[in-house]
Amino acid sequence: MVSSTFSSLTLATVDAKRAARRSMDPDAALIERAKQGDTSAFRQLFRRHQGTVSRIVYRMIGPSPDVEDVVQDVFLNVYRSLPSFRGDSKFSTWLYRLATNVTRMHLRRGRSRPKFTDAEVPETPRPGGPPPETPDLQVERAERVRALYRLLDDLSDKKREVLVLHDLEGVPAKEIAEALEIPVLTVRTRLFYARKQLYAALANEPSLEGVMHALMDKLPGKPKRQRKDSSEASAGR
Amino acid sequence: MTEHAPKTAALIAYTSGLLSPEGRGRVDRHLATCEVCRHELAAIQAYDSLIEEVQSSQLPKIDFESMELPLQREAEAISRQMVAQKKRRSALPYVALAIAAAVGLALFAWPRLQPDEAPVAEPAPVEAPEPEEAAPAPVESPTLTPVVTLAAGEARRVEGDQTVDLAVGDALDEGATLATGDDGELHVRLSDGTGVRLASATRLSLERTREDGIRLALEGGSVAQQVAPLSNGSTFVVLCAGYEVEVTGTRFVVSYLDEVVGVDLSEGSLVVRDPDGGETALRAPARWRSRGGIDGEPDAPTVRAAASPRVSPTPVTLADERLVRWSVDGIEVETEGALSLGLAPGEHTVRGWDLRGRVYTATLPVGEAPVALETDAMTPQAPRVRAGHLEEAQIRQVMGRAMRPFRQCYERWSRNHSGIVRGRLRITVGMMGDVERVQVLGVDDDSLSSCIRNHGMRLNFPSPGGSVSFEAPLTLTPSR
Numbered sequence: 186m187v188s189s190t191f192s193s194l195t196l197a198t199v200d201a202k203r204a205a206r207r208s209m210d211p212d213a214a215l216i217e218r219a220k221q222g223d224t225s226a227f228r229q230l231f232r233r234h235q236g237t238v239s240r241i242v243y244r245m246i247g248p249s250p251d252v253e254d255v256v257q258d259v260f261l262n263v264y265r266s267l268p269s270f271r272g273d274s275k276f277s278t279w280l281y282r283l284a285t286n287v288t289r290m291h292l293r294r295g296r297s298r299p300k301f302t303d304a305e306v307p308e309t310p311r312p313g314g315p316p317p318e319t320p321d322l323q324v325e326r327a328e329r330v331r332a333l334y335r336l337l338d339d340l341s342d343k344k345r346e347v348l349v350l351h352d353l354e355g356v357p358a359k360e361i362a363e364a365l366e367i368p369v370l371t372v373r374t375r376l377f378y379a380r381k382q383l384y385a386a387l388a389n390e391p392s393l394e395g396v397m398h399a400l401m402d403k404l405p406g407k408p409k410r411q412r413k414d415s416s417e418a419s420a421g422r
Numbered sequence: 423m424t425e426h427a428p429k430t431a432a433l434i435a436y437t438s439g440l441l442s443p444e445g446r447g448r449v450d451r452h453l454a455t456c457e458v459c460r461h462e463l464a465a466i467q468a469y470d471s472l473i474e475e476v477q478s479s480q481l482p483k484i485d486f487e488s489m490e491l492p493l494q495r496e497a498e499a500i501s502r503q504m505v506a507q508k509k510r511r512s513a514l515p516y517v518a519l520a521i522a523a524a525v526g527l528a529l530f531a532w533p534r535l536q537p538d539e540a541p542v543a544e545p546a547p548v549e550a551p552e553p554e555e556a557a558p559a560p561v562e563s564p565t566l567t568p569v570v571t572l573a574a575g576e577a578r579r580v581e582g583d584q585t586v587d588l589a590v591g592d593a594l595d596e597g598a599t600l601a602t603g604d605d606g607e608l609h610v611r612l613s614d615g616t617g618v619r620l621a622s623a624t625r626l627s628l629e630r631t632r633e634d635g636i637r638l639a640l641e642g643g644s645v646a647q648q649v650a651p652l653s654n655g656s657t658f659v660v661l662c663a664g665y666e667v668e669v670t671g672t673r674f675v676v677s678y679l680d681e682v683v684g685v686d687l688s689e690g691s692l693v694v695r696d697p698d699g700g701e702t703a704l705r706a707p708a709r710w711r712s713r714g715g716i717d718g719e720p721d722a723p724t725v726r727a728a729a730s731p732r733v734s735p736t737p738v739t740l741a742d743e744r745l746v747r748w749s750v751d752g753i754e755v756e757t758e759g760a761l762s763l764g765l766a767p768g769e770h771t772v773r774g775w776d777l778r779g780r781v782y783t784a785t786l787p788v789g790e791a792p793v794a795l796e797t798d799a800m801t802p803q804a805p806r807v808r809a810g811h812l813e814e815a816q817i818r819q820v821m822g823r824a825m826r827p828f829r830q831c832y833e834r835w836s837r838n839h840s841g842i843v844r845g846r847l848r849i850t851v852g853m854m855g856d857v858e859r860v861q862v863l864g865v866d867d868d869s870l871s872s873c874i875r876n877h878g879m880r881l882n883f884p885s886p887g888g889s890v891s892f893e894a895p896l897t898l899t900p901s902r
Binding site for chain 1: 567
């Protein structure tokens with residue numbers, strides 16, 4: 186008797202929390218309509234979240250002609266899974282989960298292929314960003330961005346997901362934990378080791394050699410003189 | 423150099439400014455003597471600035487617009503499947519109930535059918551109780567969501583006594599009543615491609631907008647329709663003053679002006695049913711009036727450039743013989759032929775599609791004077807590239823063969839230079855296996871990289887079935 190009262194109280198609290206979360210979620214009305222099969226509501230959800238999803242997908246799989254297909258896949262999965270969305274978490278959190286799951290499946294399917302990088306990498310800064318750079322600087326910047334995508338490709342899926350969501354998308358660790366259904370501590374651990382792996386890789390990345398030297402020169406203490414193989418240094422580079 | 427693992431966590435805290443002045447001093451002193459930690463700190467700072475660069479860089483343009491319609495169609499198909507599954511699932515408990523009831527009744531009846539009773543001919547078949555709504559209800563056909571594609575002047579949705587101004591992109595519900603003022607014009611497109619254009623002073627109800635049938639009720643004014651090819655069993659009907667105009671894939675105008683119902687048919691065929699049950703079949707081109715009957719050639723349904731005191735659009739004419747479909751600022755406004763419409767002053771992005779689906783684009787500056795798109799102003803857009811696939815072994819094989827010409831480039835270069843060349847080749851292979859682009863990375867000498875690039879462009883790979891890019895290391899050393 187006691188336990189049933191307790192469980193009904195717990196359920197009532199959960200329901201109340203869910204209802205409160207739903208009422209705060211700006212997507213709540215659209216989600217309810219889409220759940221009933223209203224495809225125009227779904228279209229509006231697509232318009233509201235297409236930017237976030239495409240950014241996550243692009244940053245997870247890197248420059249690839251598959252980005253559009255994966256984004257489309259994510260939204261089809263959203264539509265299929267909407268009936269199971271109960272409002273326990275924010276819609277955006279749930280969307281992160283679906284986007285990472287679909288992207289992970291896509292990456293697994295393509296894992297056996299050799300590593301490809303698409304030739305087209307965005308080189309223009311976002312509108313409203315810093316003033317335009319000279320073409321040389323743009324090319325250098327684009328090469329650095331490409332280098333980061335190459336290095337991201339070497340991270341395990343688990344590390345990459347956390348790093349992309351946290352460092353590139355700015356999603357708080359708690360929300361990532363909720364989206365990926367892992368403890369917050371695991372998020373922080375993965376993030377730390379992902380960054381550590383990238384620090385080591387960046388230090389050996391040829392396109393960042395100049396940046397690294399400039400940064401080291403600015404650090405406190407005397408920089409030690411770099412030993413260079415004279416034959417390599419003079420060779421066509 | 424101090425040989426130890428870098429203190430990454432402490433260095434991150436140092437970079438983020440989380441250390442106390444004492445802690446910061448300790449790290450500063452350590453950095454002065456430790457090359458490993460200096461290197462790690464430089465990498466942390468490089469990473470932070472790189473992340474900022476990536477965050478501020480723009481993503482490649484994704485064509486969300488062309489993604490919307492197929493996505494909505496897929497969603498509608500999923501909806502249909504889900505509804506069908508739900509019906510099947512909801513029927514299951516009733517079936518189980520029926521079986522349980524049958525078994526129960528059989529058990530109940532069994533003792534009564536035992537011996538010492540008069541022989542019973544045959545037990546009466548036990549009928550399961552009829553469950554409520556045991557038969558699945560007919561599945562409602564999916565809706566074809568109407569979306570506003572042009573709203574000029576006074577264009578509104580009527581809800582009882584109230585009206586709501588409509589804007590481009592608004593999705594409309596089934597049953598919505600639409601009205602345009604004396605200076606208004608409204609275009610609506612359904613997700614099957616059917617276009618409906620309300621001229622000025624028109625009132626129309628979207629009574630039914632489903633895949634199996636579209637029914638519009640015209641209360642007054644004039645409405646032009648371009649009906650998408652209808653699938654089997656689906657219908658398109660316009661009701662007007664007791665008349666019914668039923669269509670089978672066509673282009674036509676229905677008007678109700680001065681108490682006369684008019685039909686101007688410019689393409690296809692239709693049937694007009696009058697209130698007394700009489701039918702008139704029309705085949706394009708034809709004109710029909712409720713008073714006066716069939717009458718010669720129809721007026722071509724044209725889109726009037728509305729002059730609105732609020733929007734003040736400029737009349738714009740778009741015409742390009744190659745194109746069969748148009749879109750202005752991402753909104754599809756007409757399906758083929760020349761297009762006349764009103765656009766607000768400013769720059770507008772015009773896209774067009776030819777019969778083979780190729781996309782053409784142009785930026786159209788619109789001022790206050792009428793504008794016509796210049797002939798051949800539309801430039802073709804590069805087709806979307808699909809991903810192909812090459813096995814690693816295939817790449818290795820071709821690259822192995824290519825080493826000989828690359829080496830010749832190196833030997834020519836070595837006449838005036840010395841040293842080892844280390845770099846990377848980034849190669850993009852086209853659909854048929856031809857090389858579309860070669861980038862020589864990490865080699866600064868122009869003559870050498872240009873020679874390697876030229877030879878790279880002549881390579882031939884097995885057809886990957888799409889575009890493939892890959893990177894291969896390139897190391898050239900003096901021969902012994």
